[in-house]
Amino acid sequence: MKEKKRAFITGITGQDGSYLAEYLIKKGYDVWGLMRRTSLDPLMRIHTMADDRSLKLRYGNLRDTSSLQRALEEAKPDEVYNLAALSDVGISFKCPEETMEVNYYGVSRLILEAVKVNKKVRIYQASTSEMFGTTKPPQNERSIFAPVSPYAEAKLMAYRDFVKGYREQYGYFIASGILFNHESPRRGEHFVTRKITVSLAKIKLGLQKSFSLGNLDARRDWGYASNYVTAMHAMLQQKKPDDFVVATGISHSVRDFVEEACKELDIPLTWKGKSLKEVGVTKGNKTIVTIDKEFYRPAEVRALCGDATKARTELGWKPKVTFEELVRMMTRADLEHYKKSL
Ligand code: F7E
Numbered sequence: 001m002k003e004k005k006r007a008f009i010t011g012i013t014g015q016d017g018s019y020l021a022e023y024l025i026k027k028g029y030d031v032w033g034l035m036r037r038t039s040l041d042p043l044m045r046i047h048t049m050a051d052d053r054s055l056k057l058r059y060g061n062l063r064d065t066s067s068l069q070r071a072l073e074e075a076k077p078d079e080v081y082n083l084a085a086l087s088d089v090g091i092s093f094k095c096p097e098e099t100m101e102v103n104y105y106g107v108s109r110l111i112l113e114a115v116k117v118n119k120k121v122r123i124y125q126a127s128t129s130e131m132f133g134t135t136k137p138p139q140n141e142r143s144i145f146a147p148v149s150p151y152a153e154a155k156l157m158a159y160r161d162f163v164k165g166y167r168e169q170y171g172y173f174i175a176s177g178i179l180f181n182h183e184s185p186r187r188g189e190h191f192v193t194r195k196i197t198v199s200l201a202k203i204k205l206g207l208q209k210s211f212s213l214g215n216l217d218a219r220r221d222w223g224y225a226s227n228y229v230t231a232m233h234a235m236l237q238q239k240k241p242d243d244f245v246v247a248t249g250i251s252h253s254v255r256d257f258v259e260e261a262c263k264e265l266d267i268p269l270t271w272k273g274k275s276l277k278e279v280g281v282t283k284g285n286k287t288i289v290t291i292d293k294e295f296y297r298p299a300e301v302r303a304l305c306g307d308a309t310k311a312r313t314e315l316g317w318k319p320k321v322t323f324e325e326l327v328r329m330m331t332r333a334d335l336e337h338y339k340k341s342l
Contacts (some may be wrong), residue, residue: 004054008075010034010062010110011083015186016126018045020081020229025054027233032075034060034068034084045186062106068113079236080114081124082107085155088190089130092151093298103154107162115172122173122236125163129180129221129247129304131156137219137305140245141178148299159243167241175235180247180306182225183326185333192254193222193330196261201334203288204265205342210288214295216255216278219303223248224321224329234315247306248319258289260327265335 007024011017012033021031035042035057049055058074060067062084072080085103086092092099107125114121130152132139147153163176187194192213202208223246231246252260255271258280262269267288269280280289311317321329 005029005079006032006075006077007079007081008032008034008072008077008114009081009083010060011085011126012057013042013045014083014087015045015184015188015225016182016229016232017081017083018049018186019184019226020083020232021046021049021055023226023229023233025049025052030054030056032056032058032071032077034058034071036061036084062102062110065109065113068110069116072113072117076117077114077121078118079122079124080110081126081232082110083126085126086151088188089149089151089301090190090295090297092149092154096150099150100154103151104158104161107158111162111166111172111174115170120173122241123175124232124236125158125174125176126232127159127163127176127178127243128152128155129178129245129306130301131159131178132304133301137221137251137303138249138307139304140307141243141310148301149297152301163243173236173241175238175241176243177228177232177235178243178245178306179228179231180221180223180245180304182223182228182246183330184225185330186225187330193257194334196254196258197327197330197334198338200258200261200265200267200288201331201338204267204335205338207338207341209286210290212290212292212295213254213258214292214297215300216258216291217253217302218300219251219253219305221247221249221251221305222257222323222326223319224326227320231311231315231317234317238314242314244311244315245306245308246311246317247308248323249306249308250323251303251305252323256323257327260324261331264328264331
């Protein structure tokens with residue numbers, strides 16, 4: 001009988017980790033997931049899989065070499081997916097050292113321990129569209145990197161030093177996905193899309209009166225996370241390691257996202273005022289959206305829109321969910337969730 005393939009996923013408890021684990025288990029993999037100890041329920045997104053015998057969870061941390069060593073020696077993976085990171089761009093301005101420690105040095109620790117266990121291991125590194133920073137859209141694999149946050153700087157350094165660097169110096173199989181924003185009902189609530197869908201669902205149900213946002217005019221290329229993890233897997237099945245942009249090719253503003261979610265929830269919305277005084281108003285002149293300086297970033301990436309032609313032609317990957325479908329899926333999930341608390 002053919003042996004089952006073994007995958008090792010860091011960041012298994014996050015949005016992408018949970019979707020990827022489900023996808024790989026369906027494909028017949030044994031999956032080892034590395035998770036950090038936190039005070040919150042770490043199994044929130046993976047509780048339906050927690051009893052699956054193909055999934056093995058181990059405590060560990062990209063800042064702790066011995067924990068990586070132990071977990072990797074046990075897993076002996078054919079494929080490693082590095083999805084663990086300090087992923088909140090706003091927070092990275094406040095914690096630049098921690099960001100560098102995890103998003104830069106952590107990548108090297110993981111790669112070096114993984115190749116000790118299996119020299120032929122195939123490694124996926126989660127790179128990010130934030131690395132393009134101020135470069136004008138559309139952005140693809142040949143675009144110039146111009147990061148503006150500690151998060152993006154650390155990811156770009158990891159890409160240059162450990163993805164391209166180790167690939168060229170030592171011939172390791174390390175692929176990287178330059179993923180544009182990808183969302184789902186499992187998205188963390190501090191990211192703007194989920195913050196909007198949770199807040200509006202609560203407003204619709206009378207559980208909340210209003211909420212505050214930062215820059216309404218930032219534009220992002222938002223896709224569906226469950227669809228994006230399939231590209232990660234496809235990258236590790238290629239003959240040679242390479243880098244791929246994964247995106248929908250369509251961008252929308254934060255304002256568009258609010259309007260689409262309001263449409264979905266049947267909340268009439270009009271905008272009044274300008275810049276920090278702008279507000280979103282509904283029936284009865286009730287203010288439901290305000291602007292708060294706190295949610296502006298010290299430096300902003302104004303517009304991202306990816307060109308995923310290479311992923312389409314070489315991986316056979318394509319975006320499967322439209323912006324409108326994504327907003328609908330997320331608002332409906334939050335509405336159903338909060339209805340239960342009534
Ligand atoms: O912000 C603006 C904010 O925090 C999107 C991460 O997964 O995708 C994500 O990074 C935009 C920004 O995601 C609020 O200024 C306005 O322009 O949802 P976000 P992000 O920074 O694009 C990339 C690809 C990653 O790799 C990252 O790890 O929305 N914005 N008002 C706001 N953002 C937040 N969070 N909260 C607000 O109230």
